[in-house]
Amino acid sequence: MKKLAKKLSFAAISGALLLTAACANQEASKEEKKVDVASLPEAGDFSKQLDLNLSGSITRGKAEDGNYVQKRLEEQFNIKISNTKVDTWNADQVNLMVASGDLPDTFAFTTGGKTAQELYDSGLTRTISKEMLEKYAPRYMKMLSENASGTKRNLLKGTENEYVALIGQYAHVDGLVWAPTFRLDWLEKLGIEPPGEIKQVGPSGGREKIYYTDGAYTLEELEEVLKAFTFDDPDGNGKDDTYGISPWNNNINWAHTLMGSFGIALQPNYNLLEDGKLVTTEISKNYKEFLKLMAKWYKMGLIDPEFTTLDDKKSWEKYKQGKIGYYVAQPSYMAMDDWAKGRAPQNIVENPNSTAKVLGTLPEIGKNGQQGEGAYIPVGNLADAFYVSKDVTDEELARILQVFDYINFDNEARWTLYGEVGVHSDWEGEPEKSALKVRPEFAAEEGNSGFWAYNFRTYDKERVSWFQSEYTSKLKNELYAREDVKEKMLIRPYKYDLLNETNIKEVEKRYKGQLDTVVSEFRMKAIVGEVDIDKEWDNYVENWKNNGGNEVLAELEKAPKVSDLMKQ
Structure with missing residues (x-):
């Protein structure tokens, strides 16, 4: 499912909130009425029918009234569901x-980019007590307790037992999300040895042309490979028309593993200690050295000069033309999952007549043995938010939590996502080891089936296996999410405000636009040689600091160490 496996984030809702009268503020939060849990029904007591207006993470307003999932949930929990008819x-x-x-009584969209605390302060949501979660959502609480700082996430400011939102488990981004790939047929033609023993991703359908290895090239070895890809006519057409690497200009995903070889990650709020001082990646000495290497490769002609005009989609198309030897990809791309069709590097082998072959490796190794990439989630594997409306009563919340706990954390509830296997859906390959595919007569989401209509975006490893192919699972289990690989290669920031103890989010909102411009403009000019990196570096750092960077650093200084958060 495309929207599940791509770089997953909610549709962030922008624009000003048009709130009407009587919004609560932080002072009002102190007056939150304590829930008398003992007076509420026992878990599993559904004797009283309740009316609930439910929505989830993938609510597009298309759930038909009386759909399959709705009817089963209504019968199981003695509720009447009103479907949300808004595209959230x-x-x-x-x-x-x-x-x-x-x-709606439940929702997973955001409004105006507000935090969970801000939504509560605006009078849109209510709190959920830890006591109610322990009584009515024990599976959820177990999941929280098994994840770093899980039980401390989304707590109402000033409390230790009231949550302003619930959170999801992101097992689908566990491990390395990006990996280098090479044209294996070019390596073979040029007589370059792959770094380690290679294995096939799959037996057919193009996967037999894609290989992987737990070896990796050093940066020095990689440079020699890129030179051969650029100058030694790897496609054999007698023309000087190939390049080692083709970045793109609309994001920095192409450089995740290359930066990892310098021990850094260019993601929001990633920071490190340098000469005893806290610095963000953007102004670190290692980032400077990364830029100098990219500028060197560009000057050597190893980097496709058209990259400045290419976004990621145009870059995929360029790769498909067979002129690029090195490309960064997700395991799902290499496994040729349905949602990744057309993306590099799988697009080079999709044609049955293609003789191209691709090899995925572990990230490049830097001069000091550094290797890896920034963790997709800086601390642990929890993300996203699920809210309960301010108007929901305690009795309704008790029922909502039981529905939430069942459909999202009891894997017997797979039918809420795919129906009954053999009736509504079928295994793509080997049963229980491959992805589930909904039959065409049923809506894959909402519609007549009601699949995904009420679920939150949260997945343990078993649930991930329902929507990713067995070949992606194979790549992750055998390589990119292997425990030793994660331990060694996931780069995390030195400090991170996981628990909203600083004003970093407010500072980011205020300065993000201008800081992004400073960073992206310097990066582009540095790579293509329009500025002398050594001569202009100090001016760039000063410019970054004067455009809000000093404020960012000041807030990050107040944040806890990630190493401490990972232990909690």
Whole structure:
């Protein structure tokens, strides 16, 4: 499923909130009425029918009334479900819904980029007590306790037992999300040995042309490979028309593992200690050295000069033309999962007549043995938010939590996502070891089936296996999410405000635009040789600091160490 396996983030809803009267503020949060849990029904007591308006992470307003999942949930929990008819991925529709105050009882969209605490302070949501979660959502609480700082996430400020939102488990991004790939047929033609023993990803369908190894090239070896790909006519057409590497200009994903060989990650709030001082990646000495290497490769002609005009999609198309030898990809791309069709590097082998072969390796090794990439989630594997509307009563919340706990954390509830196997869906390959595919007569999401209509975006490893191919699972289990690989190669920031103890989010909102411009403009000019990196570096750092960087650093100084957060 495309929207599940791609770089997953919610549709962030932008624009000002059009709130009507009587919004709560932080002072009001202190007056939150304590829930008398003992007076509520026991878990599993569904004797009283309740009416609930439910939505989830993939609510596009298309769930048909009386759908398959709705009927089963209504019978199981003695509830009447009102389906949310709003596309919660559409900013205009959400803003109108918020302005009217007519919110569903549960929702997973954000409004105006606000944090969970800010939504609560705005009077949109209610809190969920730890006591209620322990009573009505024990599976969820177990998941929290098994993840770093899990039980401390989303706590209402000033409390230790009231949550302003629930959170999801992101097992689908566990391990390395990106990996280097090489044209294996070019390596073979040029007589270059792959780094380690190679294995096939799969037996057919193009996967037999994609290989992987737990070896890796050093940066010095990689440079020699890129030179051969560029100058030694690897495609045999007698023309000087190939390049070692082709970046793109709309994000920095192409450089994840290359930066990892310098021990850094260029992601929001990634920081490190350098000469005893806290610095962000963007102004670190290692980032400077990374830029100098890229500028050297560009000057040597190893980097496709058209990259400045290419976004990632145009870059995939360029790769498909067979002119690029090195490319960074996700395991799902290499495994040729359905949602990744057309993406490099799998697009070079999709044609049955293609003789191209691809090899995935572990990240490049830097001069000091550094290797890896930034962890997709800086601390642990928890992300996203699930909210309960302010108007939900304690009795309704008790029922909601039981539905939430069942459909999202009891894997017997697979039918809420794929129905019954053999009736609504079928295994793509080997049963229980491959992805599930919904039959065409049923809607894959919402519609007549109701699949995904009420679920939150949260997946343990078993649930991940339901939507990723067995070949992606193989790549992750055998290589990219292997425990020793994760331990050695996941780069995490030195400090991170996981528990919202600083004003970093507010500072980011204020300065993000100008800081991003400073960083991206210097990066581009540095790589293509328009500026002398050594001569201009100090001016660049000063410019970054003067455009909000000093404020960012000041807030990061207040944040806890990630090493401490990972232990909690």
